[in-house]
Amino acid sequence: MKKPKSSVIISTYNQPKWLKKVLYGYEQQIESDFEIIIADDGSNQETKLVIDQFKSLSKIPVKHIWQEDNGFNKTKILNKAIKIVDSDYLIFTDGDCIPRSDFVKKHLELRKENCFLSGGYFKLPKHISKAISHEDIIEQRCFDKDWLLSKGLKINFKINKLTSFGFKEWFLNTFTTTKATWDGMNTSGWKKDILKVNGFDERMKYGGEDREMGERLINLGIMPIQARYSLICVHLHHERPYKNEEAMIINKEIRKQTKSNKSTFTKFGIIKK
Template sequence: MENQNNIPVSVIIATYNMPEWLEKVLWGYENQTYQNFEVVIADDGSEDATKQVIDKFMANTKLSIQHVWHEDEGYRRQTILNVAITKARYDYILFTDGDCVPKADFLQTHVAHVTNGRFLSGGYCKLPMELSQQISQEDIISQRCFDPAWLKERGLTGASQLRKLSATKTTGKILDTITPAGATFNNCNTSVWKKDLLHVNGYDERMQYGGPDRELGQRLENYGVKGKQIRHRAICIHLDHSRGYKNKESVDKNLRIRKESKRKKVIKTPYGIDKLELGNK
């Protein structure tokens, strides 16, 4: 059953040394139709330019922002995300990335579909680098950067990408019902109750790039919290960037952990939030 209550939301944004992209993302959160939320920036050791962007928004906007940061000791994204979960002030959490600009109704759509015992799996439209660089504050405020015709004029291709942005509430619901894509836990656009995250002990901190969010989703499903598809209704545009941290070794290791979680029906990882709390004692 859909829930129309005014639920306060903690939006956790993962970032690392992409201040220009983070600025665009925060413009998107300034422009939300839904206002009952805070922003928690999970920063995996960015340099000072990122802090400068965050400080500017904290000083000049109404956004409520927590900047959660740790030293750069290599890829430790899952660790800082677990810290951000513990710092989140509200009982409902939305995960996204510092390269994902939300549509104006993004939070409103998530809140409208909040359901006990489910996590919500939203969608994104991936932009090429040249177009990512072109997106301005005015493009975000006016919402033209979510207009399929405007994007096509600037070189965006791909029927699936444009179909998500073209969907109305009615057609979006139909497309989410018939899509063969699974309602997976994707760190760029997923929301869930904090109590469910704590029950499964958050992210597995052994994992690096290559599906740690999917592994968390698997453990949530093992616990009985199933995914609900809203990929054609809750939309963000995904700005392009390089992935220097991607390597076959980490991907293969992550796949082994994901397979083990599925095969053994693991619910609570021993390498999650509890480990973090023990380390602080």
């Protein structure tokens, strides 16, 4: 059986309405040779129904991997997802990020050996997130600056993410002051590199848990490519009840150790040592 060109790993937790919109976004992709792995951190039956309905209607291969709800354990479910992918190139995103139609295509065009891609996202307020319909995604209106402004979006510099093509896209990627990092909402890399660093550190809860793996990749010599004005998705509004100060402190300490020790491998990843 032929491998797909890429695997899109979508993390989710009890956001079925948002996930449905995100999956619509993948139906609109210009590049069709990819699979979807939904990494589900313990969602209820409503999320499964959304996924099953999508699988019955879509030609895109979809795998749904689920674990019991035991608090925020995104790193654990992502490691499980990595183990079941069929491709050599992995795109990571979240179940509240609708991809623009060129999302997968651009990830594949910009990929390079010994590198990972650091993408962007454009945050939407709650009222626009709710207002986006299936048709708005099909017609790509939710990525159109004028349509968003007509819905009450307040304009700011970040809207350039939605309007940058060609020279402007290159210029902003090249001269942005934002550091290229492994941000789980929109990033990609080679499976072989991710396995070398042993995936995500499963001790980590919410707060920089994605970036820590990117820091190990950099320590290994896998360099980040800034592509925040090329790899576009819109981020739907949601609350973060799982955010807590204690976990953030632990995560900061783990990241501090990764940087100071120049760690390239975690004992708490895909392979347990």
